[in-house]
Amino acid sequence: MDLFGDPVRLPSGRRGRPAHRYSQKNANKIMMLLALGWSVERVAAGCHISVPTLKKYYFSVLKTRAIQRDRLVAWQFERLMELAAAGNVSALKELQQMIERNDRMAASASLRDEADAPQPEKLGKKEQARRAAMEATEHGEWGSLLSGGYDA
Known part of the structure; x- marks a missing residue:
């Protein structure tokens, strides 16, 4: 094994690099x-x-690249829970910090989702008045009079 734990391959007398083995x-x-x-x-x-x-x-x-981070965090929570349940005070403190960090991340994601929600269109005074007039002619009691369909 080398410094980082990888196996050292000694030359076998054959040409080329030895085939990789899954581990x-x-x-x-x-x-x-x-x-x-x-x-x-x-x-x-x-x-x-x-x-x-x-x-x-x-x-x-x-x-499974996309879920590896979540799996790592879940594993960390699991190990800290085991240690905290066994009475390890420092594990309990670290678990509390992780829970608070998780809650902050959830809250910021919630705020980000709200910020990404479509905002209502901002209208100027003239456009508001024009739309209000259109609404009155279509749905109000003045509709038939304003649209020119009155009987005199």
Whole structure:
């Protein structure tokens, strides 16, 4: 093993690079790096493999890229809950901070959704008066008189 825990491959006497072997350890490492928001190229470099090799052997992990961050946070909550339930006070404090951070994120997402909602069209005084007149002619009792359909 090298400094970072990757296996050291000694030359076998054959030409070329040895074929990559799938390992659950690498899959877990890739999931963690994706959860941290790393690009595919950066993940491949961090795992000391090429991008095509990453895509070939770890396609199922890459396919779930969008949910890896949520899975990591859920795992963190789960571990902190276990430690807090066992009486670890510092885990309880960290859990409280994570809950507060989660609540702030939910509140800001809610505010962002409200800000993205379509705003009513702003009208000037003349346009408001014109629309009010149109409304009166279409639905009001003055409608038949104003539209020219009166009997004299």
